[in-house]
Amino acid sequence: MNIKTISGIFCIILCMTTAARAENGHQLWLRKGKANPVTIVCQGSSPILKNAVKELEAGWLGEPGSKLILSVGRDKRLKGDGFMLDSRGIHASTDKGILYGVYDLLRRQKTGESAKSVVSNPAYEYRLLNHWDNLDGSVERGYAGRSIFWRGDKDLAVTQNDRVLWQEYARACASVGINASVLNNVNASPRILDPEYLKRVKAIADILRPYGIKTFLSVNFSSPVRLGGLKTSDPLDKDVIRWWKVKTEEIYKLIPDFGGFLVKANSEGQPGPQDFGRTHADGANMMADVLKPYRGIVMWRAFVYSSQEKDRARQAYNEFMPLDGAFRDNVIIQVKNGPIDFQPREPFSPLFGAMKKTAVMPELQITQEYLGHSYQLAFLAPMWEECLKSDTYQEGKGSTVARCTDGSIFKYPYTAIAGVANTGLDLNWCGHPFAQANWYAFGRQAWDHTLTSEQIADEWTKLTFYNPDVAYGKSEKHGDWERGFLKPVKEMMLESREAVVNYSMPLGFHHIFSADDHYGPGPWFGPKSVRPDWTSVYYHQADTNGVGFNRTRSGSNAVSQYHEPLASQLNDVQTCPEKYLLWFHHLPWDFKLKSGKTLWDEICFHYDHGIQQVRGFQKTWDLTEPYVDKQRFLQVQNLLMRQTLDAQVWKDGCILYFQQFSRRPVPYDLERPVFGLEFIKKKRPILIFE
Ligand code: BDP
Numbered sequence: 001m002n003i004k005t006i007s008g009i010f011c012i013i014l015c016m017t018t019a020a021r022a023e024n025g026h027q028l029w030l031r032k033g034k035a036n037p038v039t040i041v042c043q044g045s046s047p048i049l050k051n052a053v054k055e056l057e058a059g060w061l062g063e064p065g066s067k068l069i070l071s072v073g074r075d076k077r078l079k080g081d082g083f084m085l086d087s088r089g090i091h092a093s094t095d096k097g098i099l100y101g102v103y104d105l106l107r108r109q110k111t112g113e114s115a116k117s118v119v120s121n122p123a124y125e126y127r128l129l130n131h132w133d134n135l136d137g138s139v140e141r142g143y144a145g146r147s148i149f150w151r152g153d154k155d156l157a158v159t160q161n162d163r164v165l166w167q168e169y170a171r172a173c174a175s176v177g178i179n180a181s182v183l184n185n186v187n188a189s190p191r192i193l194d195p196e197y198l199k200r201v202k203a204i205a206d207i208l209r210p211y212g213i214k215t216f217l218s219v220n221f222s223s224p225v226r227l228g229g230l231k232t233s234d235p236l237d238k239d240v241i242r243w244w245k246v247k248t249e250e251i252y253k254l255i256p257d258f259g260g261f262l263v264k265a266n267s268e269g270q271p272g273p274q275d276f277g278r279t280h281a282d283g284a285n286m287m288a289d290v291l292k293p294y295r296g297i298v299m300w301r302a303f304v305y306s307s308q309e310k311d312r313a314r315q316a317y318n319e320f321m322p323l324d325g326a327f328r329d330n331v332i333i334q335v336k337n338g339p340i341d342f343q344p345r346e347p348f349s350p351l352f353g354a355m356k357k358t359a360v361m362p363e364l365q366i367t368q369e370y371l372g373h374s375y376q377l378a379f380l381a382p383m384w385e386e387c388l389k390s391d392t393y394q395e396g397k398g399s400t401v402a403r404c405t406d407g408s409i410f411k412y413p414y415t416a417i418a419g420v421a422n423t424g425l426d427l428n429w430c431g432h433p434f435a436q437a438n439w440y441a442f443g444r445q446a447w448d449h450t451l452t453s454e455q456i457a458d459e460w461t462k463l464t465f466y467n468p469d470v471a472y473g474k475s476e477k478h479g480d481w482e483r484g485f486l487k488p489v490k491e492m493m494l495e496s497r498e499a500v501v502n503y504s505m506p507l508g509f510h511h512i513f514s515a516d517d518h519y520g521p522g523p524w525f526g527p528k529s530v531r532p533d534w535t536s537v538y539y540h541q542a543d544t545n546g547v548g549f550n551r552t553r554s555g556s557n558a559v560s561q562y563h564e565p566l567a568s569q570l571n572d573v574q575t576c577p578e579k580y581l582l583w584f585h586h587l588p589w590d591f592k593l594k595s596g597k598t599l600w601d602e603i604c605f606h607y608d609h610g611i612q613q614v615r616g617f618q619k620t621w622d623l624t625e626p627y628v629d630k631q632r633f634l635q636v637q638n639l640l641m642r643q644t645l646d647a648q649v650w651k652d653g654c655i656l657y658f659q660q661f662s663r664r665p666v667p668y669d670l671e672r673p674v675f676g677l678e679f680i681k682k683k684r685p686i687l688i689f690e
Contacts, residue, residue, distance in 0.1 A: 022631040025428030029463035036064035047210035048095040061109035082121030096212035126416035127446035128180040143374035144424030144431035170211035176443025186264040188218040190227040214259040222271040234276035235286035260296035281326035288328035311556035313339040325357035350561035353394030353404035359412035367422035374431025379493035381441035381453035485627035503610025503647040508582035521653035548582035607651040
């Protein structure tokens, strides 16, 4: 053998040991690895405990041959499904608590976090995913393939593949503490309550249950008419009440631990109690009463807005505050994090903390409807952290959104938090490899809202990318991986949502999308035939004098829906945080910001900074190549290319559009536009790849 052949063989061996094997992402953050033997003593053999034992046996990375005790019993340090870890094992008051303890322990072993004397309690009782899955298999605002639950009327039989997938889904949810799923779209088809569909719901519920997951359904308010053939769906009508009673009984016969209903009523064309001159409370209470004997709950959404209200941001508060105290105790009002609609940045909804006699739960959006679908890398934990940790001042300083909803300030009988899911049939479940981090982060924050985004990014990155079987470089292997991959990738993730804000809607801009796809820029979108609050021009109000939505006391007065001192702080342009500036104020183009720049220049700088940030992500990612498998490396690399193009289109489209009103030059330091305004409007290069 000559030297060349020897070095060739050597090279192949080296490559085999160092290259990470291709990963398609299907195993999420639960990737299989080697495990050490462990002996488990478990008191009980429920399906949930069996799963707990199975997980420990398959994933134990502690001392080989350790003995671990799983014990269930009351302890005053434990709340709900909380758990305790110590050197002897896991203790919890419920079987579910044991399962959560197992996942927590295994996560700590994998990420190198200490598992000595841990006491962990969930912040919210219900930690739900809301699937906007339609029965025909499409997913509203879903960007990762078709529904994992539905395939249409003609395909209701449950296959072995379905079962496997649902089990994998349930396991992933449980591993981050998610304990409930709403299986269908809030724009609900009445058909979901048809016996044929309920059979499939039961099959799903049976598979989710051993992972501690409760099943809920979205229901259509006019089901009594559309499914039951009744003449009315008036919630005070005796026959209607009877219809819901019988239907509810039918559901509980099939699914004894069914969770309850999620309702979108009198919103975006959906039917509701107001169609019959009744209130949201009348509608919600009727359902709450039929669910009460089974301990079921109603999650009633506050996402309402009508064309009569001059400022859409005010509507939910105006409609729901007068009803505070009128709801049954098994009703929770489900409120989106912001007053408009899951924008890249919104202030928190003023309903949080304001409804003191009614349980309120936050609704977050995991699917990236307004943050680049599954084409853009946007780690959302910082956005949710920002909302949950915002101070409402409702009961004095420190009344954060989280504390106003988790039962610490108001003693609600039920507490909950929901996330609109980003799952689909794509092999990696979520489309973008980094979108998985948002599913993970939602579960972790719903369990513990005091966690920082940094901690969550750290855990997820280690679990999702670190491969103990790979020698990452010549020196001390862990150190290399942490420096070469973990640190830069975490920094990129933590910056990513702000980058999206910068290149799409900085300084308080919101909802300036093109038409209904909620993807590319469309600040020009404002046809007279469309209801004003469905246009972009309504939200930015740009003219030659200035830009922004005046929600101060001299404008729509939406600021007054917030508690003092926040209301005054937002009202005053000098104290309003700049990130919310154009949300609350209409300002002249030459208004001076804290940086000393004019508003116009600052807008341009933010758009430019956003694209520079994404260009930075491209560089960061390219350097990670030695530390990640080829499949995921290339996929993310390609997606970042597209994101840069998207950012360019956003920047050029918005700057050139607003320049027509500002009549000022683009600051000299900044790169010039690449696309012309008319070109963007006409060709929408953002969709070139489709
Ligand atoms: C909006 C979505 C729409 C949803 C609606 C909702 O564009 O598809 O149906 O929210 O939350 O964000 O009901």
